[in-house]
Amino acid sequence: MSVAEALRGRVGLVFPGQGSQFVGMGKSLAETSGAARDVFARADQMLGVSLSGLCFEGPAAELDDTYNSQAAILTASVAALAALGERLNETGQAMEPVGFAGHSLGEFTALIAAGSLDFATILPAVRERGRLMREAGQQRPGGMAAVLGLDDDALADVCAEAAEGGILVIANANCPGQTVISGEIGPLERAMALAKARGAKRVTRLGISIASHSPLMADASAQLAVRLAALPLQPPSAPIFANATGLPLTTVAELRDELARHVERPVNWTSTIREMVKAGAVSFVEVGPGQILLGLIKRIDRDVNTFGLADFGLPVDKPVADRGN
Secondary structure (H helix, E strand, O other): OOHHHHHHOOEEEEEOOOOOOOOOOOHHHHHHOHHHHHHHHHHHHHHOOOHHHHHHHOOHHHHHOHHHHHHHHHHHHHHHHHHHHHHHHHHOOOOOOOEEEEOOOHHHHHHHHOOOOOHHHHHHHHHHHHHHHHHHHHHOOOEEEEEEOOOHHHHHHHHHHHHOOOOEEEEEEEEOOEEEEEEOHHHHHHHHHHHHHOOOOEEEEOOOOOOOOOHHHHHHHHHHHHHHHOOOOOOOOOOEEOOOOOOEEOOHHHHHHHHHOOOOOOEEHHHHHHHHHHOOOOEEEEOOOOOHHHHHHHHHOOOOEEEOHHHHOOOOOOOOOOOOO
């Protein structure tokens, strides 16, 4: 299916979350798209720091800091969304999504795309989200690991056995055969070894020093809930499909409930995509740095069509040498 044909059909827009960042993201878009360049300029002005410089040139260690990476990914994704809108206007094309979804942090980009919040309102909140999650990680250290090739029931048994009274949970059901676990260091390391012994094809510790989507984020979640409850939400232009359940959210009350414990609830990306397909989505467009979600979506449903920014004639950034090192 061509892009033109996809745009005449039912399209789902999806947005990546933390872990998708890399030095160089957004640079080519900002150089070629006035709309994208404006988003980065606004972010720099609002935060009072050169977030664009961090995205374009690093250093990687600073970009990977949760406090920075969340605001950076949101900004790079909104810039990509702006560039896509600009390109569609130039070509006389239109896109009316059947729905929106974002993986974890990406759900905040989905709120912007759906018109429920504007960038100027959500960027400071996401910056605060990163700060609170970093502090939670410092106070209650944890980690995350990806497990491939072990079904979720078997992995749940592994987590229960490895926890030994500690905290360890299934955090992200990314696609069939790829699941992320999250929790305290000791239980996590035991689970990684046990998963390998039980037949997992691969177990990889993620480069993140916090245990997202686990009870270790409870304190950050409670503080963030107060901040998010005050946001001036509007009903979305099309449903936002929830991380926790995959179900469509169409009212402000439903959105507030989704955000209330966003950082400690698990992400069921498999259910999210399946529910979007049930709602009529036959094509998916990933908007943001990289194309991580497109690969997951194809593993969830081989029959759907997937498109990235390059399919619309937009430049795709690749990691560049870290000038900060």
